[in-house]
Amino acid sequence: MTANATPVARAAAPVASPEKKKQSRHLGTHFFLTVICITWLFPLVWAVYTAFRPYSETGANPRGYFSVGGAYNFDNFLKAWKDAxxxxxxxxxxxxxxxxxxxxxxxxxxxxxxxxxxxxxxxxxxxxxxxxxxxxxxxxxxxxxxxxxxxxxxxxxxxxxxxxxxxxxxxxxxxxxxxxxxxxxxxxxxxxxxxxxxxxxxxxxxxxxxxxxxxxxxxxxxxxxxxxxxxxxxxxxxxxxxxxxxxxxxxxxxxxxxxxxxxxxxxxxxxxxxxxxxxxxxxxxxxxxxxxxxxxxxxxxxxxxx
Amino acid sequence: MADLGQRLSRRTVLKSGAAVAALGGVSAFIAACGGSTSTPAPTAAPTAAPTAGPTAAPTPVAAVTFGSNYSDDVPKKAMQAVVDAFTKKTGIPVTVNTVEHGKFQDSINAYLQGTPDDTYTWFAGYRMRFFAAQGLATDISDVWSTIGASYTDAFKTASTGDDGKQYFVPFYNYPWVVIYRKSVFAAKGYTVPATIADFTALGDKMKKDGLIPLAFGDKDGWPAMGTFDIINMRMNGYDFHIGLMAGKEKWTDPKVKAVFQKWADLLPYFDPQPLGKTWQDAAKDMIDSKAGMYFLGTFAGEQATDKTVHDDLDFFPFPSFGTAFDAEKAIDAPIDGFMVSAKAKNVDGAKAFAEFLASGEAQLVFLASSPNNVAAAKGVDTASYSPFQKKMAEIIGGAGKIAQFLDRDTNPAFAGANGMQGFLQTFLGNPTGDLDKFLSGIQAFYDTL
Amino acid sequence: MSEFAVTQPVSSTAPSASAGGAVLPTTPAKKRRRRKFSVLTRRDRLTLVFMVGVPAFIHIFLIWVPTVASIILSFTKWNGVGGIEKIQWIGLRNYEVLKDIYQPFWPAVQHNFIWLGTFLFIATPLGMLIAVILDRNLRGSRIYQSVLYMPVVLSLAIVGFIWQLIYAPGSGFINNFLDVVTGSTKWTTPGTAIDWLGNHDLNLWAVLVAASWRHVGYIMVLYLAGLKSVDNTLREAAAIDGANARQTFFRVIFPVLAPINVVILVVTVIESLRAFDIVYVINKGLNGLELLSVLITTNLLGEASLIGFGSSIAVVLLLISIGPIIFYLYRTMREQPE
CATH class of the missing domain: 1.10.3720.10 (MetI-like)
Incomplete structure (x- = not known):
């Protein structure tokens, strides 16, 4: 929680923290934010990945959704657009x-x-x-x-x-x-x-x-x-x-x-x-x-x- | 609107007292409700007058509007073929309004009281009688005087309202049976079980082979009703089942408890996770050979869009339990069909359409594209039936007693999400819970309606 | 459904910020020189009555009239067919049924409170924390912000669909992942997979993760806006006084942001009570996902609507929401210039 100091407050502080320490702290913050962002993006990315693959290669096979390779195309998008x-x-x-x-x-x-x-x-x-x-x-x-x-x-x-x-x-x-x-x-x-x-x-x-x-x-x-x-x-x-x-x-x-x-x-x-x-x-x-x-x-x- | 608006604005905006404002608003609201419903429904003239319906059509042939719940791919196309055949034959155009199956039922009440299509898809039994009794359906007894000869008495009864008049045209029906893939049975050397003991033995074998014996999906709440129906009819007989549906028997009866106990014993053979799956998911499990069998209406075949897979499907009636009721061979074989709405604008057109739908010709057109049901009319030329359909007709013909389905045989408010759908899901979520408490809860809910 | 909540924060930030402004010496208090109604010409007066009257009428007619009607209908029995002559007055019967017989009711109340608790103690604080971090103007802060906010622009219905791809029994990501990790093949050992959406002890939590996915970003943006409005001299002053980051936040920033804190609190509560779409698309609010909002529509829809009974559930929801609404009105209107 100490990482929460605002940069403004920090800059204004009479005793500037050592440059190195500051950087490493930011690193931790960036790490935290990056992990959160990846987690946040994941459901959307997974949806995109699923949408580009044909059912025949995913739904009908064991662990098909989890596989890599095979066809990737816009067929599902076209079908959804048309059928719906x-x-x-x-x-x-x-x-x-x-x-x-x-x-x-x-x-x-x-x-x-x-x-x-x-x-x-x-x-x-x-x-x-x-x-x-x-x-x-x-x-x-x-x-x-x-x-x-x-x-x-x-x-x-x-x-x-x-x-x-x-x-x-x-x-x-x-x-x-x-x-x-x-x-x-x-x-x-x-x-x-x-x-x-x-x-x-x-x-x-x-x-x-x-x-x-x-x-x-x-x-x-x-x-x-x-x-x-x-x-x-x-x-x-x-x-x-x-x-x-x-x-x-x-x-x-x-x-x-x-x-x-x-x-x-x-x-x-x-x-x-x-x-x-x-x-x-x-x-x-x-x-x-x-x-x-x-x-x-x-x-x-x-x-x-x- | 103007009148209502004035009244409202005068009372709610100008007067400061909140209570006064509230009352004004509500009285206007209630007045508005009364107003709409007091509109007289166009009563259909039973005589076959050659003139157009009550609202004179500007064109010589007025279109019939048709509200359809055939929203899934296969039946939707099949229904379109029927509509085209009707238009070709009579020259009467039909405007189809397709609404998703579940949504159609959700809004049916508002739909029929609002501006319904001239004719619409619906179900026989209590659900039909309910709307007929509320004055939301047009009496089509005159149509029945023409088409009556092509139906058996059972179908006529299923189309008749509480007042003895007909309100419904049966189109097709389908049995609830145990469906399986012939290729899977052949490959593993399984045989069709006749008794419940054979059935569980087969289930044990399937488990050993890595299959879920019975696919099951009850996310939508209603598929489990079929399982309850069949176990109840096998153990307690058709008459008890129908009595229970009609409220003459009590849910707290030990006989009902025995049904749930038996069901709990059988549950290990069902997919252990039914509540996250729709019936379509479960059908896929059987079609993709993850599950050995599936107890559902034969419409499950709709999910087998590949013809070779569909040809591989076969089924048998739910096994017998060794009770006095085995001989009844009772099954659920719900009838789907059509009604003419009370507010229909083109009554003559709607009746002509209804008459056409009652013909074997129309029913066969539908069944050609959707071979998962059998025609309701008798004497239909079954030569065009697939083996799948022939067997359906055979099983329905051999059944001594035919029920519609839990949600068609009882009060709709009781069968819905508030009632049995939720109760059965509760049971499936906790099959070893306190059954007495569970059943008295069902009865208490039934009694509030 | 989230829109209103969203709207609230904003609208509320407006008056609240002006209150915050009063604390800060930099914002001059505004002098009010509003014109009196009486000095206007007749025509202008009519214009004003029109300008206020028409929208006010629409609002009252479509929102407050039905609200009052809900209360009245809750004492009746009506299946929705036919007019007033079919409505029977049954006094408190609906409430008795609700309390003693209608089984989904108490679970729904419980689920609404679990929803509220999860938002209040996990999702909302997480959003605030991220806002505080992002307020430091880190490099790439805008990218983080964009990513985290993205789910907020999606409808909760879409969120429901997208997360079904994660949770689905056979095809969902998590179960496949677990199968790979444990080396099991789901065909041969059915039941090893977790029934995220079907198990009535689990599904509420699974849905709450999805709902929080959206809620966190929402709170983040609202709070970030509040933080940006805080005068930097406050932080400087705190720093000069030797306060560390944590002290600065909790002792200086947080109290100054009281108005926006109120907004966030109210938004969180109201969002929890409004939750509907996501549960409805997943299983129509059955089997472990019962919520008051869904029970109301369950009773309204279908062949035999229970209008009176459904209204009694609406009244319960109204009573629960009225507390936070009054609290919010009290806080903001107090600050609203007369």
Whole structure:
């Protein structure tokens, strides 16, 4: 635990530790971290290895999964893509995620703007309600929500069966309801950092509340919105629970929920299962690796800037 | 929605009292529930009117929508062949909505109350009667007046609801039997056991040869029910079994305890780790010759996608126990088929489809691509049957009593994950536990329903 | 399912950090000059009511109305078919059944607490420890961070699938590895392999390893963000006072990070109560993997839903979660500027 001294503290310490000792300590730390990282990567690496090998060489032979050699190819990926109709399910994910993210950010920024710029009597109450709602386990609401979704009517272009149940729309709405709290918090903290003067200048110019929000504050929040959009995309993409409960038509399942809906073959052919899982995991991994900054920014927004 | 929204917003948003808000929300919610269910279901006109269904179709031939749980590769393709044959014959297009087998059952309740397809796949027995009794199925007695002649009385009974009307079209059935690979039996000189003593002796031999005698996978909770059914019917007879399923007999009966004791004695012959495996995993164990035998429905053959392997499969009925009930030759031979939903839009089309499905012709089309079942209609030309199918027909024909399956013969809430699935897994996880306590727990749960 | 938890930390870090900021002299306290509602024009006022009202309505309608409905339904019996006229009021009967007859209930409660304990005492501290180490700006720190965080972007459902490849009875990595080590061939001696997912004494732990795989990275990033926000002058001051690394962390840094500690605590608790996906994809929460969250859906789904009974389990879950939620609200709202 002594290895935990921060470099800053160490550097600032009047008595600098001997160079050698310091290095050897770092070595130990690197060793520890390397071991942990290898352990962490292993399940993914194993999945990749399994996915590249044909079932005939692994599943049907003794200790086949543990063997080396033989064919390595993309067959499992192609088969998973085709058999599981993954293209359709990726499309389903986008049909849900894109409107949901836009609506979430739109509504959250409105509330955030209102509560950070104007005082209402129930500002705090509202924030408490949102936060509490956001923390609630989804399963607390699912039973009545399920019945509500079956009972609530919806007009035809939005719903193809007149209900909220089994509709992309219904899925979008529940994501919206649940995610609002988080985004509202982040954005209201963000808005609070924007100098009042900007706001006031707009008011002096005679801008309405709406214009102040839409043309002045919202553009300023672009970095925050980008970070939140990245995070929200991952979360909605990864949703499993709402998908399996609020949908029934096989083709409508967003890709993460669809994985559970695959044919039984996937559950005996582990090579195929590995390939399917990796295909589904890939987009979030790419988003994370490419937009890592946005990602971490989203999580730490406000916390570093106070 | 607008009305509901207004009511809600007025009560919950404007009024400050939390209790008032809560009540407002809930009353709106309940009102909404009532509203949806009071929608009258389109009642099917029993007369064969030539006009289209209640919602006038814009095109001359309205498509029939069909909810299918045939999600595995082999049956999915087989069902598509049937649908194509129907469309070719009648010109009525069919829109198939395939949902994974387990998921289909999970959401069936919501599905039927929501916007179900015109016709859907389902199971005979209690599970069919349950939905018929809830008003979620369309009476198809008129279809039965046409197709009745092609089914035996047993099938008609299995298709009849509590009110004496028919709600179900049987398509095929399949027996629960002990499946094995002929090549393995031949190579090791095994013979088919007739009695339970032969059976355990064979099991001992297999163990010595490095095989698991009986493959077993109960991760999904239901395959173990088949084992319970057969031991119960062998030891206590069909009538007791059905009485137990219907709640007339008690789970605390010593006869039931004897079944579990016998099962515990036999467990050393089963795969010792069934709870981490699905039935597909277990079928693979038998197909890959890791296990000598597998007690399951003949649909296990679906996992043998290689034809030469499938041709190598054979089976025999679960051995006799030397009880008074041996002569019954009772088996589980569940019937799968179709129902027409109460909310069907294209009732005439759905009935035409149902009628087609009842024909030997349609059933043979399916069985050609999925030779793991036998046609439900009688008098079907069995010339095209594989030896595997011929034997199935023989065993079903020779059975004196036919049960459906535990989860089709009893209250679905009792058979589900909450009830028997969990109980049987508990037993398999701890077969030497206190059986009296275990059985009184089952009975207590049954009594709460 | 983890999203909310994730979200929490963040959202909570925001207000909490501002509190942390108050401790630090470098962050000037913000002056609030918020405009009063009453000075606005009628139109602007309407705009604001719309801006707050619409999202608030959606949130209340889809989250709080069902929550209250869960409570009410928990006193009823209803199989989900038919309208209100089919709902029977049965008082506390569901709770009695839950307590005395429904066998999965107590195991589920126990498993939820084991889940919580494992996260709280193993996964969360490990994540914090790694964060503290990585905060030293070691060479390659970003790579370590990326690797450890990677599982967090995966859905718990995918995590479940990927770990099945490790645990599976015949084909899984561990059993094959053990076979090689012990020199056994699994075909001839069935049963030597360990039934990681089927054995009801083992499978919860196997799943917890997989869940922790994801949780550690999550906590790490949250905590790292908190650590980065700590003013370096604090560390310098502690060093000048002769504090060693451990003392600096426990006596200076840790207390300053109280707000983020609260966040991490609450995230850990809520994540444990929400656990669902991973167990559901592995065996639908049967046989040793019972959790309250899964029991609720088990009773909702299927041919004969037990709506009232399932709701009573939801109420139990609500009661367990309400404590941490109130604790969290109390901590953060206290710090929220009026």
């Amino acid at each position: 109709e993954l293209f359709q399910h990726f499309l389903d994910t986008l049909i849900v995620a894109i409107p949901a993210i836009i609506l979430i950010l739109f509504f959250a920024s409105m509330i955030a703007f209102a509560v950070s710029r104007y005082s209402f009597r129930f500002n705090i109450a509202l924030l408490m309600l949102f936060t509490a709602g956001n923390l609630l386990p989804q399963q607390v609401v699912i039973t009545p929500l399920y019945r509500m979704y079956l009972a609530l009517p919806m007009v035809s272009p939005i719903s193809d069966n007149g209900m909220w149940y089994d509709q992309f729309f219904g899925l979008i709405m529940i994501h919206l309801a649940f995610q609002l709290g988080f985004c509202t918090f982040v954005l209201s903290n963000y808005f609070k950092q924007v100098p009042r003067e900007i706001n006031e200048a707009a008011v002096v110019d005679g801008a309405s509340v709406w214009r102040t929000y839409w043309s002045v504050l919202l553009p300023l929040a672009r970095p925050a919105l980008a970070a939140l959009a990245t995070l929200e995309f991952t979360w909605i993409y990864n949703d499993f629970f709402w998908g399996i409960l609020l949908l029934t038509k096989g083709w409508k399942f967003p890709v993460t929920s669809a994985l559970n809906n695959l044919s039984g073959q996937f559950f005996t052919d582990y090579n195929l299962l590995a390939a399917g899982s990796l295909i589904v995991a890939l987009p979030t991994l790419i988003v994370y690796l490419v937009l890592q900054k946005q990602f971490v920014a989203g999580l730490t927004l406000g916390s570093t800037k106070g």
